[in-house]
Amino acid sequence: MSSVPADLLYSAEHEWVSGDVEPGSVVTVGITEHAAKALGDVVFVELPSVGDKVSAGQVCGEIESSKAVSELYSPVSGTITAVNEALSDEPAAINDEPYEGGWIFKVEVSEDIELLDADAYADHIA
Amino acid sequence: MTRSPLHDEHVALGATLTQFAGWQMPVRYAGDVAEHRAVRTAAGLFDISHMGQIAVRGADAAAALDFSVVSGMARLAIGRAKYTMLCTADGGIVDDLIVYRRDWDHFIVVANAANVGTVTEELSERCEPFDVAVENITHEVSLQAIQGPKAVDIVTEMCELGGDDVRALKNYTWCTALLRGDVHAMVARTGYTGEDGFELFVTPQDAVEVWRLALTTGVPYGLMPCGLSARDTLRLEAGMPLYGQELSLSTTPYTAGLGWVVQTGAAKELVRPGLNGAVAFTDERIERGDFVGSQALAAAKETHDAWAADPASAPHDARVLVGLVGQARRAARPGYAVMVNDVEVGVVTSGAPSPTLLVPVAMALVHPTARAVGTVVQVDVRGRRESMTVSALPFYSRAS
Numbered sequence: 001m002s003s004v005p006a007d008l009l010y011s012a013e014h015e016w017v018s019g020d021v022e023p024g025s026v027v028t029v030g031i032t033e034h035a036a037k038a039l040g041d042v043v044f045v046e047l048p049s050v051g052d053k054v055s056a057g058q059v060c061g062e063i064e065s066s067k068a069v070s071e072l073y074s075p076v077s078g079t080i081t082a083v084n085e086a087l088s089d090e091p092a093a094i095n096d097e098p099y100e101g102g103w104i105f106k107v108e109v110s111e112d113i114e115l116l117d118a119d120a121y122a123d124h125i126a
Numbered sequence: 127m128t129r130s131p132l133h134d135e136h137v138a139l140g141a142t143l144t145q146f147a148g149w150q151m152p153v154r155y156a157g158d159v160a161e162h163r164a165v166r167t168a169a170g171l172f173d174i175s176h177m178g179q180i181a182v183r184g185a186d187a188a189a190a191l192d193f194s195v196v197s198g199m200a201r202l203a204i205g206r207a208k209y210t211m212l213c214t215a216d217g218g219i220v221d222d223l224i225v226y227r228r229d230w231d232h233f234i235v236v237a238n239a240a241n242v243g244t245v246t247e248e249l250s251e252r253c254e255p256f257d258v259a260v261e262n263i264t265h266e267v268s269l270q271a272i273q274g275p276k277a278v279d280i281v282t283e284m285c286e287l288g289g290d291d292v293r294a295l296k297n298y299t300w301c302t303a304l305l306r307g308d309v310h311a312m313v314a315r316t317g318y319t320g321e322d323g324f325e326l327f328v329t330p331q332d333a334v335e336v337w338r339l340a341l342t343t344g345v346p347y348g349l350m351p352c353g354l355s356a357r358d359t360l361r362l363e364a365g366m367p368l369y370g371q372e373l374s375l376s377t378t379p380y381t382a383g384l385g386w387v388v389q390t391g392a393a394k395e396l397v398r399p400g401l402n403g404a405v406a407f408t409d410e411r412i413e414r415g416d417f418v419g420s421q422a423l424a425a426a427k428e429t430h431d432a433w434a435a436d437p438a439s440a441p442h443d444a445r446v447l448v449g450l451v452g453q454a455r456r457a458a459r460p461g462y463a464v465m466v467n468d469v470e471v472g473v474v475t476s477g478a479p480s481p482t483l484l485v486p487v488a489m490a491l492v493h494p495t496a497r498a499v500g501t502v503v504q505v506d507v508r509g510r511r512e513s514m515t516v517s518a519l520p521f522y523s524r525a526s
Contacts, residue, residue, distance in 0.1 A: 037142060040355055041159040043479045044455045064457060066158045066478050067355040095157065
């Protein structure tokens with residue numbers, strides 16, 4: 001079974017969000033272990049750029065494995081403040097430690113949005 | 127949903143399972159890339175029990191198969207195998223096959239999982255006038271592949287008897303061996319990875335024992351169990367076509383650059399043994415008789431030769447198979463359009479980031495004007511074009 005940490009929030013598109021989702025706060029975003037397992041070994045991540053405006057549910061990058069490619073959605077609206085450049089050389093971090101070294105980008109949130117809690121996400125992937 | 131006789135082994139190994147042609151099969155265990163690399167550097171173990179097997183037996187077996195497929199089968203020596211195709215009368219590919227000659231009157235045909243029903247029906251129909259029985263034996267055989275540079279050491283060590291025979295096998299030959307634990311196996315030096323390797327035909331009852339023997343013998347050599355995902359990237363790097371992607375009813379062997387499978391010349395043929403039981407080839411070379419699709423394929427050959435000589439003469443919808451290597455990171459995937467100067471010239475049939483070459487690779491069916499090695503094409507990768515260069519196939523060849 002894939003791990004679903006209790007202290008994170010989740011989108012139905014299999015992103016996790018760490019931090020307070022409220023205007024002005026910066027949150028960290030990655031994809032869940034469930035999503036990483038379904039993709040297989042990630043070999044390439046197309047990251048958004050710092051300063052990009054993103055909207056919740058909008059495509060802001062791509063995650064490519066040998067078997068498949070998946071679009072990367074922003075789970076929140078706001079402005080990209082950082083991207084995990086280390087993924088360019090070590091995209092496998094998304095598989096190896098999806099909730100830590102495999103983080104993908106940080107967003108300064110511009111508006112409230114309701115996300116799934118761990119229990120709701122666990123039900124979503126059950 | 128059919129389960130492999132090795133289903134419980136896959137679950138115990140933590141495999142991610144997928145549905146493939148009506149079978150539930152492992153897509154990966156530890157990870158696609160690690161599995162892919164294990165095959166390139168050491169060895170990989172694949173459950174390919176989903177592959178279809180069809181037995182063709184009877185006094186006319188060789189003649190019946192010779193009539194049914196595009197390669198000469200009467201000329202195939204006992205102990206050899208042949209990559210071939212079953213084509214329609216129009217030359218379209220029904221399936222690509224490996225045919226193993228077990229005896230003068232006994233062949234085993236290995237077909238793609240999705241096609242085994244069609245191939246069985248088609249062969250039965252074509253073999254009707256002959257003294258031969260065609261039988262789908264897929265569920266009576268478990269097929270396991272051990273592939274990679276260490277495969278020969280591993281399979282030899284798995285043998286109780288016949289290890290020397292296994293080591294001496296040439297590509298596309300087979301022998302029988304007694305594996306440790308008194309398991310009888312047909313061991314063929316065939317595969318679908320571009321590496322040296324073997325395919326083991328065993329009964330479903332023995333499948334688990336053979337799988338575990340392969341793991342315990344192979345793991346010290348670096349063997350990993352491998353899923354369908356690694357199998358797909360391995361065959362793509364090796365430039366091997368996959369039915370449903372590169373091959374279909376609307377392509378001929380010539381479209382795929384595999385015209386060599388069509389055999390029309392004369393050859394010495396095996397004759398049925400006399401009362402003394404001795405099997406021998408004829409002294410004289412015998413002209414190959416008519417076979418299904420022969421006329422259409424002769425015409426297809428002429429057409430493709432003409433396109434090769436003058437690509438611009440080919441009609442708008444003419445297609446030939448090429449390899450593509452990406453200039454950037456985003457990979458082409460099946461179905462993506464291939465463009466030259468904003469004109470659509472073809473479509474990607476397979477594509478992935480190559481785990482060995484670390485660049486995107488793809489196969490595509492394109493117009494003959496775009497086939498020359500070095501031609502730069504654009505592939506529409508989800509709305510953004512990526513430049514790719516036409517490249518010789520295969521992308522990867524093992525050191526020999």
